[in-house]
Amino acid sequence: MNTHVEIEAPTRELSYAEAIREAMDIALGSDPAVVLMGEDIGVYGGAFQVTGDLVHKYGEDRVIDTPISELGGAGVAVGAALTGLKPIFEFQFSDFAALAMEQIVNQAAKVRYMLGGSVSVPLVMRFPAGSGTGAAAQHSQSIEAWLGHVPGLKVLQPSTPEDVKGMLLAALADPDPVMIFEHKILYKMKGHVPEGYYTTPIGKAAVRREGKDVTIVATSLMVHKALAAAETLAADGIEAEVIDLRTVRPMDRDTVLDSVRKTGRLVCVYEGVKTLGVGAEISAMVAESDAFDFLDAPIIRLGGAECPIPYNPELEKAAVPQMPDILNAARSLAKGQI
Amino acid sequence: MPVEVIMPKVDMDMASGKIMSWHVGEGEAVAKGAPLFDIETDKAAMEIEAPDAGVLHFAAPEGSEIPIGEAVAWLYADGEAIGEQPKPFAISGANTPAPAPAAAPAPDHSSEAASVVSRPSDAEAVPTADRPRATPSARRLAREAGLGIDAIPGTGPRGRVQAEDVRSALNSVATLSAPPGFTSETGPLAVTRSKGGTGTPVVLLHGFASDAPSWAPLEPYLKHRPLIRIELPCHGKSPRRRFPGFADLVKELRHAFDALQLDQAHLIGHSLGGALSLALADTRLRSIASLTLIAPAGLGPEINGSALTGICRATRAESLGPWLKSLVAEEKLVTESYIRLAMAGRSDPALRAAQVALADTLFPDGVQAFDLRAALDRVEVPTRIIWGKRDAIIPWNHALRAPGRVALHLFDGIGHMPQIEQPDLVGKILRAAV
Numbered sequence: 001m002n003t004h005v006e007i008e009a010p011t012r013e014l015s016y017a018e019a020i021r022e023a024m025d026i027a028l029g030s031d032p033a034v035v036l037m038g039e040d041i042g043v044y045g046g047a048f049q050v051t052g053d054l055v056h057k058y059g060e061d062r063v064i065d066t067p068i069s070e071l072g073g074a075g076v077a078v079g080a081a082l083t084g085l086k087p088i089f090e091f092q093f094s095d096f097a098a099l100a101m102e103q104i105v106n107q108a109a110k111v112r113y114m115l116g117g118s119v120s121v122p123l124v125m126r127f128p129a130g131s132g133t134g135a136a137a138q139h140s141q142s143i144e145a146w147l148g149h150v151p152g153l154k155v156l157q158p159s160t161p162e163d164v165k166g167m168l169l170a171a172l173a174d175p176d177p178v179m180i181f182e183h184k185i186l187y188k189m190k191g192h193v194p195e196g197y198y199t200t201p202i203g204k205a206a207v208r209r210e211g212k213d214v215t216i217v218a219t220s221l222m223v224h225k226a227l228a229a230a231e232t233l234a235a236d237g238i239e240a241e242v243i244d245l246r247t248v249r250p251m252d253r254d255t256v257l258d259s260v261r262k263t264g265r266l267v268c269v270y271e272g273v274k275t276l277g278v279g280a281e282i283s284a285m286v287a288e289s290d291a292f293d294f295l296d297a298p299i300i301r302l303g304g305a306e307c308p309i310p311y312n313p314e315l316e317k318a319a320v321p322q323m324p325d326i327l328n329a330a331r332s333l334a335k336g337q338i
Numbered sequence: 339m340p341v342e343v344i345m346p347k348v349d350m351d352m353a354s355g356k357i358m359s360w361h362v363g364e365g366e367a368v369a370k371g372a373p374l375f376d377i378e379t380d381k382a383a384m385e386i387e388a389p390d391a392g393v394l395h396f397a398a399p400e401g402s403e404i405p406i407g408e409a410v411a412w413l414y415a416d417g418e419a420i421g422e423q424p425k426p427f428a429i430s431g432a433n434t435p436a437p438a439p440a441a442a443p444a445p446d447h448s449s450e451a452a453s454v455v456s457r458p459s460d461a462e463a464v465p466t467a468d469r470p471r472a473t474p475s476a477r478r479l480a481r482e483a484g485l486g487i488d489a490i491p492g493t494g495p496r497g498r499v500q501a502e503d504v505r506s507a508l509n510s511v512a513t514l515s516a517p518p519g520f521t522s523e524t525g526p527l528a529v530t531r532s533k534g535g536t537g538t539p540v541v542l543l544h545g546f547a548s549d550a551p552s553w554a555p556l557e558p559y560l561k562h563r564p565l566i567r568i569e570l571p572c573h574g575k576s577p578r579r580r581f582p583g584f585a586d587l588v589k590e591l592r593h594a595f596d597a598l599q600l601d602q603a604h605l606i607g608h609s610l611g612g613a614l615s616l617a618l619a620d621t622r623l624r625s626i627a628s629l630t631l632i633a634p635a636g637l638g639p640e641i642n643g644s645a646l647t648g649i650c651r652a653t654r655a656e657s658l659g660p661w662l663k664s665l666v667a668e669e670k671l672v673t674e675s676y677i678r679l680a681m682a683g684r685s686d687p688a689l690r691a692a693q694v695a696l697a698d699t700l701f702p703d704g705v706q707a708f709d710l711r712a713a714l715d716r717v718e719v720p721t722r723i724i725w726g727k728r729d730a731i732i733p734w735n736h737a738l739r740a741p742g743r744v745a746l747h748l749f750d751g752i753g754h755m756p757q758i759e760q761p762d763l764v765g766k767i768l769r770a771a772v
Contacts, residue, residue: 264475264501296475296501297494336494336502 012195017050017187019161020126023168024051024088026197028058031086034172036063037077038090038126039070047092048128048187074100074125078108081123086172093139094127094181097147108177109152120175124168130183130221130271131320137308140316142272144181144219148248148281154178154202155248159223161191163246166200173199183221183271205252207259211239213334214265217256217282219245222269222321229326238334248278256282257291264296265333271320274303297338300329340412340424341390343374345404347497348384348686354405355379362394368413375410384687388413396423404429407471407496472499479504489551491682506675520550520567527594528575532557532565538602538627539564540772541595545609546635546700547649547693549574549683556757559765563604563772568594570611571696578692581699584708588617600625604772608632608757609732610700613710620713628771629721632764633729633754635700636710637736643704645731650694655681667728667753706732715741722771724764726752 014022027034036058041051042065055063066073070091077089091097097104108121131140148155156171156178158164164182171178208223209230218226223244230240241259245252260266266286268279279301286292286299302321310316332338345355355377362368362375374388375397392413404410408428414420470488472480476499480487483504490507492499520530530550540563542553550567551574557565569576571590581587591614604627607615612634619626635641645664652658659677663669684690700707714721722745725734731754737746747767749756757764 264473293474293478296473336500338495 012193013190014161014165014193015187016161016164016182016189016191017048019165019191019193020050020168020182021052021054022193023165024054025057027086027088027169027172028054028062030197031172033084033086034062034088035080035085036088036090037066037073037080038064039066039068039073039092041065041090046090048184050126050128050182050187051090070096070099071103074103075107077123077125078103078111078121081108081121081177082111082119086122086124088124088126088168088172090126091128093135094129094143095138095141097125097127097143104147104153104177104179105150109150112176113152121177122172122175123177124171125177125179126168127179127181128184128187129181130185131304131309131316132185132221134311134313134316136311140309142181142220142270142304144179144248145272145277145281147179148278152176153249156180156202156246157220157248158182158200158246159186159220159244161189161193163200163206163244165193166198167202167246169197170199170202174202178202181220185221189224200246203247203250203252205246205255206244207241207255208244209240209242211241211263213239213241213263214267214330215241215243215256215259215263216267216269216326216330217243217245217259217279218269218326219248219278220271222271222326225321225323226269226326228323229330232323232327233330233334236331238331240330240334245278245282251281251285253285253289257286257289260286260291261294264294265330266295267300267302267326267329267333269302269321269326271304273306274301275306277301277303279303297333297336300333300338302326302329340395340414340418341392342409342424343389343411343413344496345377345406345408345410346386347406348377348379348386348688354403356403357398357400357410358383359400360394360397360411361385362388362397364395364397365393367391367393367416392416393418395420398427398429402427402429470499471496473501475501476504479508483508491679491685493678507679509673509675520565522575525594525597526590527571527577528569529594529598530567530569532561535560535562535564537563538604538772539566539600540604540606541598541600542567543591543605543607543611543615544570544573545607545611545633546570546646546697547573547684548608548611552758555761556765556768559761559769560772562769566598566600566603570614572689572692578688580692580695584613584617584700587696587700588614588621591618592621595622595625602627604628604630606630606632606768606772607634609754610635612636613708616710616713616717619717619719620710623717623719626717626719629717629719630724630768630771631721632724632756633726633732633734634710634723634736635706635732636708637714637739638733639705639709640733640736641701641704641706642731643701646697646701646704647694650690650697652681652684653687653690658684664730665754666759667726667751668759671759711739714739714744718743720771721745722747722767724756724767725749726754726756726759728752729754 042055045052077087080087112120130142144155147153156167158167216226226242230242233240268282270278283299302325305319358376358378360375361373368388370391371387373385376385390413395412397411405428472487490499490503493503494500519533523529540560544552550569572578605615612631613636619629645661648661655677658681662672723737724747725737726749727734752759
């Protein structure tokens with residue numbers, strides 16, 4: 001259903017936040033059905049200044065400040081999507097999705113199924129996510145696995161400015177609800193971003209670095225930590241293949257399995273709590289497939305600690321995988337020590 | 339995290355070991371490499387060293403039987419929190435390795451009887467240690483190559499067979515050609531019999547410090563006949579005991595040969611196995627259809643005692659390698675992976691000790707203490723001697739002492755292992771002969 005436009009567009013450096021704003025600007029400018037909704041996204045410019053001055057360009061009818069009620073705002077967004085608009089709904093922190101779960105899980109995800117496909121919910125929700133900002137337990141979580149467990153939702157974790165723009169535009173082109181988790185640490189990260197309209201496919205992982213010795217499947221910010229680890233590993237003569245999963249649901253089975261068939265070793269790195277998380281799904285996917293026969297070592301999952309994200313900065317770091325953890329895990333696997 | 343101490347695999351067919359005693363008490367510190375505990379397998383007792391430095395906790399009770407690869411204790415770092423025992427012991431209910439010698443009429447193995455404890459009621463409990471640890475990838479590669487995973491030594495954690503181990507095994511000389519399927523039988527000595535072949539069987543006797551699988555390169559040329567591989571005492575899976583002299587070794591072998599109840603057999607022996615074949619033929623002449631002696635011992639006093647001792651005593655691939663290379667003319671044949679595989683097959687200290695003792699009996703001071711030239715004159719069956727003129731273990735010109743009716747096949751550019759160095763040459767001669 002999505003048409004992914006491949007174009008040779010000039011690129012320039014934008015931050016991740018600027019890339020999101022540019023995608024929303026293009027969408028607002030080209031499709032009158034697109035509206036932005038969220039708390040303080042108007043004059044204030046959004047909790048993380050992602051919407052910026054779009055309210056001045058498109059007016060308060062299209063860049064809509066919602067009251068401090070995530071459940072109410074999300075309900076309005078779902079209703080608007082059902083009745084012809086294409087809302088982009090911003091949460092201030094992904095943690096607050098807990099307040100809006102009824103609308104996300106029981107309404108947005110299910111309505112199409114329950115009405116026999118006669119309606120759809122073309123809704124995009126944006127979730128500033130992750131730890132590393134000193135914002136403690138209620139503002140630092142990575143809850144993509146919660147929503148990834150719900151049939152009817154698509155769950156994205158773009159890791160680069162180019163991808164977040166292309167995936168946001170792909171999400172708008174999708175007739176069903178798409179949840180986009182944006183790691184807060186990434187907002188200031190700069191990268192090349194093509195100009196104009198383009199889409200980045202949903203459900204397709206990206207091989208960020210090729211290697212033959214060990215596969216590291218990472219999500220979001222962890223992709224960059226994995227790439228840094230891969231640099232160090234290369235100095236040791238270990239070639240790690242780094243896969244940026246990009247989409248949690250639907251997961252790109254082929255890219256992961258092909259890589260595991262090649263390397264025989266797998267590390268999954270994700271910031272969400274380790275138990276029952278994204279890495280469990282990746283591991284099970286491999287174990288259930290014919291790629292199992294190519295495993296030459298146990299699978300390692302590196303995920304968040306089994307605790308709320310601590311406020312103390314050192315503990316906060318210790319609660320999620322860091323580069324040395326990835327390095328040690330991949331090296332032990334590649335050297336046959338585990 | 340504490341270091342797990344596991345029951346090591348010290349013997350090729352060992353499934354579990356019994357903890358005899360601990361050298362270190364609960365809460366006491368031990369240095370890496372220091373004696374930690376004694377174990378007893380169905381073959382031998384030995385001392386196990388500490389895999390790391392640490393403080394001993396949760397040691398398995400003395401007398402308990404633990405499958406190989408399973409935890410027997412944990413070593414904690416100084417000051418590390420102890421907490422609860424990391425996991426329960428996998429104590430074997432069953433003494434699974436059925437001790438064949440105890441069931442067979444073997445009068446001389448009294449030393450083994452002490453370690454045999456029969457608890458037949460537990461026979462149905464199959465301990466997991468019977469299944470070798472291997473990664474899915476290693477199992478797939480072995481399956482595709484037609485290799486049994488349990489024949490491949492594992493170099494991974496806890497002896498796990500990894501893909502690289504299978505590739506090494508595939509590259510090694512010993513497994514160049516997949517052998518026809520063999521089945522084991524019980525008897526005084528370890529005997530494996532091929533499943534295929536018809537007509538007069540071929541009995542194969544390997545050389546000193548070798549074993550039955552070493553015949554693999556030659557087997558494709560002989561597979562039209564039933565193949566019977568006998569492992570010499572103190573070798574492979576055969577029992578280990580001391581022999582006062584060569585004659586006692588022959589007696590043991592004759593016992594095993596008689597147990598096969600063959601009307602006729604072609605005998606092929608290499609090196610010490612050649613000498614034993616000749617001695618066997620001397621007293622079982624009517625059962626021998628032909629005799630093939632490959633670089634045989636017993637035809638002169640000279641032998642390379644340093645090489646024999648070096649091979650027997652080597653405890654690491656680094657010390658075994660140079661001696662293995664002296665066996666062949668073309669050193670390239672002895673690859674690193676072949677050396678590793680050979681060393682893995684010699685990892686049991688009890689096996690090495692038995693062979694050191696045997697070498698001392700048969701080749702005291704580097705001299706062949708037995709002379710079979712008279713036997714060679716007497717044995718009037720079709721006989722051939724195959725020898726490489728670059729043999730650095732036994733001088734090839736011993737062959738020239740053979741009587742005129744013995745056929746001589748003498749090859750330039752081959753060392754002490756013609757059947758491994760040039761299996762096609764040797765194989766074609768044998769195929770025409772048997």
